[in-house]
Amino acid sequence: MAQCRLPSFVFEYLEGGAEDEVTLRRNRAVFEDLAFVPTTLVKAGAVDTTRTIFDQPAKLPLMIAPMGFCGLFSHRGDVSLARAASAAGIPFIQSTVSNASIEDIAAVPGLRHWMQLYVFRSRPFMERLVARALAANCEALVITTDASVFGNREWDRRNYRRATEPTFRNKVDVLLHPRWMRDVVLRGIPAFQNLLEVLPPDQQTLAASATWSRREVDPDLDWERVSWLRSLWPRKLVLKGLLAPVDVKQALGIGVDGVVLSNHGGRQLDGAISPMTVLPEIASRFGGDMTILIDSGFRRGTDIVKAIALGADGVLLGRPVLYGLAAGGEAGVRKAIDTLGEEFARALALLGRPSIAQLDPTCLYRADANRMAQYEKAERLV
Numbered sequence: 235m236a237q238c239r240l241p242s243f244v245f246e247y248l249e250g251g252a253e254d255e256v257t258l259r260r261n262r263a264v265f266e267d268l269a270f271v272p273t274t275l276v277k278a279g280a281v282d283t284t285r286t287i288f289d290q291p292a293k294l295p296l297m298i299a300p301m302g303f304c305g306l307f308s309h310r311g312d313v314s315l316a317r318a319a320s321a322a323g324i325p326f327i328q329s330t331v332s333n334a335s336i337e338d339i340a341a342v343p344g345l346r347h348w349m350q351l352y353v354f355r356s357r358p359f360m361e362r363l364v365a366r367a368l369a370a371n372c373e374a375l376v377i378t379t380d381a382s383v384f385g386n387r388e389w390d391r392r393n394y395r396r397a398t399e400p401t402f403r404n405k406v407d408v409l410l411h412p413r414w415m416r417d418v419v420l421r422g423i424p425a426f427q428n429l430l431e432v433l434p435p436d437q438q439t440l441a442a443s444a445t446w447s448r449r450e451v452d453p454d455l456d457w458e459r460v461s462w463l464r465s466l467w468p469r470k471l472v473l474k475g476l477l478a479p480v481d482v483k484q485a486l487g488i489g490v491d492g493v494v495l496s497n498h499g500g501r502q503l504d505g506a507i508s509p510m511t512v513l514p515e516i517a518s519r520f521g522g523d524m525t526i527l528i529d530s531g532f533r534r535g536t537d538i539v540k541a542i543a544l545g546a547d548g549v550l551l552g553r554p555v556l557y558g559l560a561a562g563g564e565a566g567v568r569k570a571i572d573t574l575g576e577e578f579a580r581a582l583a584l585l586g587r588p589s590i591a592q593l594d595p596t597c598l599y600r601a602d603a604n605r606m607a608q609y610e611k612a613e614r615l616v
């Protein structure tokens with residue numbers, strides 16, 4: 235439905251990956267190598283999907299991933315995502331480059347509001363953003379570490395620019411999508427609201443804010459900068475975009491509370507490994523000491539079961555909620571979360587592990603022989 239409702243240059247911004255999209259495909263293929271070993275004749279009348287993340291229970295082990303430029307998919311798209319997250323009882327991670335301000339999202343009732351940071355060159359501006367997130371009572375700060383150089387998304391190179399500077403062809407495409415035109419174009423897409431204070435008064439536009447954000451992201455982001463942000467932020471701090479165990483170790487060493495294992499949904503380094511492949515090692519080494527979250531390629535409840543079984547504490551939803559948003563606004567996002575939640579609960583019941591706490595690697599079998607040996611070892615321990 236999302237693909238039908240959006241002009242193609244908008245859908246490509248949502249869907250596309252970097253370069254040859256090898257990582258984008260790998261993010262899906264990895265789940266097929268993991269097979270379930272269900273146990274049957276287990277009472278599965280009551281299924282418990284509750285998961286405590288950062289000391290607060292969530293109805294599902296899920297949260298909404300930070301995604302920029304959501305005003306392109308639906309009018310006030312960020313607010314719709316946040317409201318749906320609140321209704322579902324899961325956290326919402328707001329992107330730095332959202333079309334709503336931190337304060338707009340903080341006004342959504344009952345929301346667990348986390349704020350994602352792209353780290354820009356200007357330290358005073360970063361201090362301001364952190365102060366605003368603190369004042370808005372954000373529960374966690376999520377620093378994105380895998381995007382200090384922009385990925386080579388060839389769809390985006392054409393389309394992202396065209397969303398703010400439409401060509402004749404795009405204008406025709408818009409006319410062919412009257413529902414989107416009415417909802418998004420005629421009501422107007424706001425600039426990236428969190429950046430307005432760094433833009434000169436005559437340049438408070440969407441195009442100027444998008445250009446500024448691309449130009450000013452700091453390509454020299456490093457551990458020193460993260461430690462500095464750690465010193466500014468007293469609440470939960472999460473690093474997003476880690477894949478190497480050595481980086482997770484370093485994160486723990488500087489007092490980071492959690493990580494999101496992620497390849498940015500295949501939108502940054504093409505050829506990057508799937509976070510699902512590194513999850514077992516990272517979870518077994520660091521899982522007791524920090525919160526391990528994961529994203530990239532999750533499309534089914536069974537995918538979520540596999541990640542939790544391999545040691546993840548929770549899963550970030552990316553494109554699935556954007557499909558919902560484009561197809562049906564806030565109700566569409568709720569539908570997307572509900573569908574995944576129902577699939578997750580059904581899979582737990584069918585697997586014979588009706589409580590999320592019963593998930594562990596022994597319910598999975600990997601196609602290759604080494605992994606089979608691991609499974610057998612785990613099996614013997616049970």
Ligand SMILES: Cc1cc2nc3c(=O)[nH]c(=O)nc-3n(C[C@H](O)[C@H](O)[C@H](O)COP(=O)(O)O)c2cc1C
Binds near residue numbers: 301378474
């Ligand atoms: C349209 C779009 C915009 C995104 N914008 C951001 C962003 O502003 N900050 C960020 O850290 N990640 C961003 N991401 C990456 C997501 O947070 C997440 O890592 C990714 O979408 C997960 O993969 P999935 O879409 O396959 O579930 C974006 C992803 C998409 C699809």
